[in-house]
Amino acid sequence: MQKILFIDPEKCTGCRICETACSMHHEKVCNPARARIHVAKWEAAGLYIPVVCLHCETPICETVCPVRAIKRDEKTGAVVIDYNLCVGCRLCVLYCPFAGAGIDALTGKILKCDLCDGDPVCVRFCDSKALQYVKATRANMIKMRKAAEKFSELMQKLLTP
Amino acid sequence: MVWNRKIAYINLSTRKVVQKPVPKTMRQLYLGGRGIDMYLLFNHVKPKTDALNPQNVLIIGVGLLGGIPCLGAGRCDIAAKSPLTGAVGDSNVGGFFGPELRFAGFDYLVIAGKSKKPAYIWVQDGEVEVRDAAHLWGKDSIETQTAIRQDHGDEDIKCLVIGIAGENLVRFANVRTGMKNSGGRTGMGCVMGSKNLKGVTARGTMNLEFAKPEKLLDYCKEMNDMIIGTRWAKAQSRWGTMIIFSNTNTTGLIRTKNFQLNLLEDGQDLEPENIDRYSIGTAGCYGCVVHCRHRYVLKDGPYAPLFAEGPEYTSLGAFGTMVDCKKMETVLVANHMVNKYGLDTLETGGLIAWAMELYDKGIINDKTTGGLKLDWGNEEALFELIRQIAMREGFGNVLANGFRDAIAKIGRDSAYYAIQVKGMSNLHSDERPTPSFALGIATSTRGSDHLRSRPAVDMYGLPEEFLQELYGGPVSSDYTSYDGKSRMIWWQELLYAVTDSIGTCKFQTVFCAVHAPKWNEFSKLIQLATGMKFSKAQLMQIGERIYTVERMFNLREGFTRKDDNLPERYFKEPTPIGLPIAKGKKIDREKFEAMLDEYYALHGWNKNGVPTKKTLAKLGLNKEPTHII
Numbered sequence: 001m002q003k004i005l006f007i008d009p010e011k012c013t014g015c016r017i018c019e020t021a022c023s024m025h026h027e028k029v030c031n032p033a034r035a036r037i038h039v040a041k042w043e044a045a046g047l048y049i050p051v052v053c054l055h056c057e058t059p060i061c062e063t064v065c066p067v068r069a070i071k072r073d074e075k076t077g078a079v080v081i082d083y084n085l086c087v088g089c090r091l092c093v094l095y096c097p098f099a100g101a102g103i104d105a106l107t108g109k110i111l112k113c114d115l116c117d118g119d120p121v122c123v124r125f126c127d128s129k130a131l132q133y134v135k136a137t138r139a140n141m142i143k144m145r146k147a148a149e150k151f152s153e154l155m156q157k158l159l160t161p
Numbered sequence: 162m163v164w165n166r167k168i169a170y171i172n173l174s175t176r177k178v179v180q181k182p183v184p185k186t187m188r189q190l191y192l193g194g195r196g197i198d199m200y201l202l203f204n205h206v207k208p209k210t211d212a213l214n215p216q217n218v219l220i221i222g223v224g225l226l227g228g229i230p231c232l233g234a235g236r237c238d239i240a241a242k243s244p245l246t247g248a249v250g251d252s253n254v255g256g257f258f259g260p261e262l263r264f265a266g267f268d269y270l271v272i273a274g275k276s277k278k279p280a281y282i283w284v285q286d287g288e289v290e291v292r293d294a295a296h297l298w299g300k301d302s303i304e305t306q307t308a309i310r311q312d313h314g315d316e317d318i319k320c321l322v323i324g325i326a327g328e329n330l331v332r333f334a335n336v337r338t339g340m341k342n343s344g345g346r347t348g349m350g351c352v353m354g355s356k357n358l359k360g361v362t363a364r365g366t367m368n369l370e371f372a373k374p375e376k377l378l379d380y381c382k383e384m385n386d387m388i389i390g391t392r393w394a395k396a397q398s399r400w401g402t403m404i405i406f407s408n409t410n411t412t413g414l415i416r417t418k419n420f421q422l423n424l425l426e427d428g429q430d431l432e433p434e435n436i437d438r439y440s441i442g443t444a445g446c447y448g449c450v451v452h453c454r455h456r457y458v459l460k461d462g463p464y465a466p467l468f469a470e471g472p473e474y475t476s477l478g479a480f481g482t483m484v485d486c487k488k489m490e491t492v493l494v495a496n497h498m499v500n501k502y503g504l505d506t507l508e509t510g511g512l513i514a515w516a517m518e519l520y521d522k523g524i525i526n527d528k529t530t531g532g533l534k535l536d537w538g539n540e541e542a543l544f545e546l547i548r549q550i551a552m553r554e555g556f557g558n559v560l561a562n563g564f565r566d567a568i569a570k571i572g573r574d575s576a577y578y579a580i581q582v583k584g585m586s587n588l589h590s591d592e593r594p595t596p597s598f599a600l601g602i603a604t605s606t607r608g609s610d611h612l613r614s615r616p617a618v619d620m621y622g623l624p625e626e627f628l629q630e631l632y633g634g635p636v637s638s639d640y641t642s643y644d645g646k647s648r649m650i651w652w653q654e655l656l657y658a659v660t661d662s663i664g665t666c667k668f669q670t671v672f673c674a675v676h677a678p679k680w681n682e683f684s685k686l687i688q689l690a691t692g693m694k695f696s697k698a699q700l701m702q703i704g705e706r707i708y709t710v711e712r713m714f715n716l717r718e719g720f721t722r723k724d725d726n727l728p729e730r731y732f733k734e735p736t737p738i739g740l741p742i743a744k745g746k747k748i749d750r751e752k753f754e755a756m757l758d759e760y761y762a763l764h765g766w767n768k769n770g771v772p773t774k775k776t777l778a779k780l781g782l783n784k785e786p787t788h789i790i
Contacts (some may be wrong), residue, residue, distance in 0.1 A: 013452035014447035016257070017385075020230035021378060028374040030228045031264065033366035041316065043339055044307055046441060046456035046468055105366055125230060125382060127389055127450035 003075040005113070005120060005131065006139040007050050012130035014039055014048035018122035025121040034104055036113040037122050037131075050130060052122070053100030053113040055079045061092035061101055061112075078115035086110060162370045163188070163225060163691055166268035168790065169289045171282060174215060174274030176291045183268055184790060188693065190781065193225030193268060195251060196662035196707045197239040201271055202249065203710050204786045208717045212244035212348075213355040215275035223259045223268045224664010226690055227368050228448075231381035232388065232678060233666030235260045235447025239321070240475060243347040244355070245508070245563045246584040246608045247334045248669045248715045252335065252349045253612070253661050254321075255446035256342030261319035264365025276357040281309070281322075284363045294359040295448045301325060301501040302337040309362055322360035323350040324503025327550040330354050331561045333508035333585075337500065341454055341470035342446065345505045347585065348563075348606050372692035380689055384678050385450045391674035394451050398443065401453045402474035402486065402668075403433035408620075409590065410482070413739015415726065416591040418537055419518040420580050420728075423591040423736045423743065425482040435489045436472075444470060457493060464490075469497035478589020479510020483518055484734065485537035495543060502551035509584025512567065513546050518578050525571060531555040546693050580728050582609035583720070587728075593736050594746040595619065597646035600756050603725045606711035614653040617673045619646070631675065642743060643752045647759035655704030659683060662707060705764065706780045709772050712764075713782070722770045725757060743752065 016039055019032035027034050037052040055072075059079045062070040069085035070092065072078070081092075088108055092101040102111040111121075115133070123133045134142075170179045183197070191197045198220045203220040220240045224448075227234055237259030243250030262268070266287040279294040297305050302324035303587075310318050320338060327334035327350030334350030335343045335503040344350075353359075370378050388394050396404045409415050410431075413424045424522035425431065436455050445452030459467040472492050480486060480495035499506050513535075519525045520535035527534070533542050533556055549557025560567050564581040580587045585608025597619045598611070605613035618631075619640045628636040628645075632652045636645030653671075656679060660670050663683060671679050678686075688694055695703070714726075727748060735747045758768060765776030777783040 013443055013445040013449075015449050015452060017230040017448055017450070020228065020448065021381075024230070024371075024374050026376045027368075029368040029370050030230075030374075031366065031368045033264070034368070043316075044303060044468070046340070046444070046458075046470070048444070105477065106368070106457060121378070125385070127385060128445075128452065 002136065003133050004077060004136050004139055005052065005055060005115065005123070006134050006142065007052070008130050008132070008142070009049045011128045012039060012048040012050055013128050014041055017125045018131060019048060021121045021149040025116060034106065034111065036102070036111050051099050053079065054098050055113070055115070060095050060097070064091045064095045066091065073114070076115045076118040078113070080114045081110055081111070081112055162269065162372070163193070164759060166223075166263060167266060168269040168271060169284070170269050171270060171272045171291065172274040173272060173276040173280060173291060173358060176276075178289045178291070181790065182291070187790065188225065188691070190191060190703065191707060192659065192662040192687075192703060193227070194222050194236065194239040194662040194664045195240070195253065195658065196573045196703065197240045197269065198251065199249070199707055199710045199714070201269070201790065202242070203714050204264050204788050204790070205271060205273070206242050212242045212247065212250070212352060214481050215241050215356065216273065217352060217355070219349070219352050219356065219358070220273040221262070221270040221272070223263045225662060226686055227263050227268075227664040228260045228357050229377065229381055229686070229690060230448050231384040232669040233446050233449035233451070234664050236661070236664045236666060237262065237321075237344075238661055238664075239336055239344040239349045241349060241352040241606065241673045242718075244351045245348040246279045248583055248608060248717055248720055249606045249711045250347040250349055251607050251711075252344035252346050254336065254338060254342050254344035255449075255666060256319075256338040256554060257447045258319040258338045258363060259664060260447050261363040261365055264367055265363045266365060266367050269731040271360065272356065275355065279357050279359050281359045282361040286363065286365055286367055296570045298328060298358045299325065302503045303340065303362060303501055306339075306628070309360070310599065315364060318362050318364045318610060320362045322503075323353045323358075324501060324551070326504045327351060327354035328359075328501045329551065331504060331550060331553065332563045332566075333505040334503050337503050339470075341500055342506070343500065345507065346610060348505070350503050371690045377686070377689035380685060384682060384686070387678055387682070388669045388674070389450050391676055393674040394669070397453045397668065398451045400433035400436065401443070401455055401473065403436065404638070405474045406433055406477050407430060412742070413736060413743035414591050414594060415478060415482050416580065416589050416722060418485050419483060419578065420591070420730055421518065423593070425485070425487065428482065429486055430487055430489050431477050431481045431492065438489075438719070439493060446666070449666060449668075449669075453668065456739065459490065462490065464494045467494070469493065469500065471500070472496040473506070475588060476506050479506045482544065483510050483514035484543055486540055486543060488540070491540045491543070495547060498544065498547050504547065504551055507588060508563065508586045509547060509550060510589070511580065512550070512564065513543060514735060515564070515579050516546070516556070516560065519571065519575055522578070524573050524575055524578075529556065530573070537756060546628045577729055580730070582726065582728070583724050585609050591736060592727075593731055593748055594739070594743040595640050596643045596748065596752070596756065597640065597649050599727055599731060599748050599753070600646060601650045601653070603727050603757070604654075604760060606708065606715055612667060613618040613657060614650045615672065616646075616649045616653045618671060618675055619649060621675070623675065631671070641746065643749070643756055647756045648763060651760055651763040654708050655701050656680075658707040659700050660702040662703070663687065702780065706782065709762065709764065709780055709782060710778065712766065712770070712772060713785070716771060722757070722768070725770060727753070
């Protein structure tokens with residue numbers, strides 16, 4: 001079964017190791033500005049949310065790409081760009097509602113997560129497990145348990161005099 | 162590569178900025194961060210310069226490994242002559258500013274002069290500008306950062322700023338970044354205030370290249386696994402540094418009511434687990450898997466709503482045990498107050514605790530305090546005094562210049578009750594049962610402080626064969642013993658000097674965990690990142706060089722062996738309570754002096770604590786100052 005990139009913002013500690021590791025893996029330099037993942041922070045509210053391509057089932061980027069450079073890698077489940085075809089029109093950047101595609105300020109190339117060929121480096125480095133690469137069923141269970149925890153909290157409140 | 166990161170010399174009086182490369186020899190001799198900061202400090206500040214004179218130089222430096230994804234390698238070191246102690250001023254801060262400065266093209270900012278009007282320094286991708294900060298003056302440390310980000314419409318700008326305490330030249334004002342990270346000690350925020358400098362901001366998108374990027378990335382993962390594999394780091398990632406409290410308070414190693422008791426009875430509410438009532442999760446600094454600070458919320462009560470980060474173990478002492486406040490909530494509120502004002506937690510708590518003891522003993526009274534009832538555990542008086550210190554109002558103004566000045570103003574035998582060394586307050590720890598810790602606070606080049614050498618390893622009672630191997634000589638495994646403890650302190654001083662210079666976090670080396678990365682791991686990281694090769698012995702020598710330069714700075718300012726001392730009470734009053742191992746303990750003067758002799762000898766300094774000619778020649782320091790940058 002296909003694995004998916006599962007994001008749990010509540011577990012994110014904002015250390016930005018994912019950004020650094022991503023840029024070192026893909027660009028061989030340390031430069032968060034050129035990473036495919038970014039932790040959006042609202043520091044004064046304590047909110048940290050990792051933003052990265054969600055590899056949609058019906059990718060909007062694929063739909064809008066005029067040269068059909070965006071395809072799904074069947075092995076990893078990643079929605080990837082074929083840079084031989086990509087003309088850098090940035091329509092994917094413009095239309096993706098999740099900011100899954102960005103622009104490399106240095107080269108002008110489109111920056112998009114490719115799940116590192118099935119072993120995402122950000123996941124490997126994310127010690128707090130805000131980022132996981134798991135089977136869809138597992139992801140579902142994680143969400144369900146979380147929801148159930150909230151119910152249990154509610155039940156406790158109701159049952160405690 | 163680190164080689165293309167520059168130093169910017171900024172003169173605030175003329176607003177002139179000169180950019181220069183960092184010579185490779187400097188890297189080989191001092192690595193980066195605190196090391197190069199100390200070299201620059203020794204060379205750029207003339208002897209006996211008044212710390213608040215525009216000629217004092219504020220230096221901001223990034224560690225050699227700043228930016229790599231492990232061991233919290235984002236730390237930044239801020240140095241100047243200290244307005245609090247007159248000795249080396251140096252404060253190391255985590256968070257995200259260091260790497261951002263590096264991504265903006267700079268490893269060092271050397272800031273001299275004084276701006277006529279409030280200003281801030283703007284650094285972005287190779288450019289440095291001094292800008293007007295009139296609209297930021299008067300804002301607290303968090304409002305300032307928010308305002309700068311809003312001005313530029315960029316949430317990812319990183320700032321080092323001062324709060325109102327720094328503007329008011331409180332001598333222990335700190336430098337702040339983010340919600341909580343602070344370059345806390347030695348009053349670096351006061352130096353910024355004296356220059357009319359509200360802050361420094363950085364935004365960078367420049368590549369940082371490495372010698373072997375792929376191998377380095379794999380090794381970083383190995384390092385993270387190594388540190389998080391220790392029980393200490395696991396506990397810390399859950400409860401933060403507060404975890405230390407459970408142990409030290411039970412044993413009797415925490416000063417309570419200033420220095421009257423050594424543990425807080427009925428202190429259950431300050432146990433680390435109680436943070437869970439307020440925590441919404443932990444947060445990490447750049448490149449850190451330990452994430453030791455909590456994001457916490459107060460939902461009810463007179464101080465709600467409040468969102469903040471922390472508190473550290475330090476805050477539990479500063480606003481808990483030392484002032485005899487027994488509520489976690491008091492600590493949470495006071496922690497955020499000092500962070501907003503930009504005050505050093507430790508110094509503030511230490512001074513207030515001292516004032517409370519003076520009040521208790523009748524050395525000061527309502528007339529002295531302007532009506533403030535400084536009774537033990539008086540939470541409202543605590544909050545009010547924090548405010549007064551930051552605003553330099555009333556009795557707060559008596560404390561705002563630190564211990565030395567307050568002792569001179571209050572007189573009588575107030576000095577006896579002050580728990581300080583070289584004019585700087587000690588942590589809330591009680592070192593009487595632990596000679597190693599006591600030696601460390603006495604010898605620290607920046608005044609009483611645990612972060613120059615704390616040998617937490619001493620608490621574990623590890624086998625002596627193991628300690629011998631770790632420290633390279635005999636060390637007693639009994640923490641109440643004096644044997645070999647000078648070696649322990651000397652070794653930790655060198656290790657922490659190197660850690661601060663490569664810019665990784667002290668909690669991710671041999672601080673509390675023995676199996677944490679140290680010399681050989683540092684050596685490999687440096688080689689993969691920069692290509693420079695250092696053996697363990699060479700790294701230790703660099704640590705020695707850095708510590709000796711700090712020593713030379715202090716000697717030049719008139720500090721002597723007499724200043725490597727402890728408060729008199731350590732020698733006179735035995736600890737009143739605690740477990741049998743910690744009770745009835747005081748420091749033996751003779752044994753302490755003997756430890757000091759051994760300690761100097763290990764550093765290659767003479768009996769007066771002055772580096773010998775041979776040592777200076779060995780370290781290549783015999784020609785300093787050379788002004789070679």
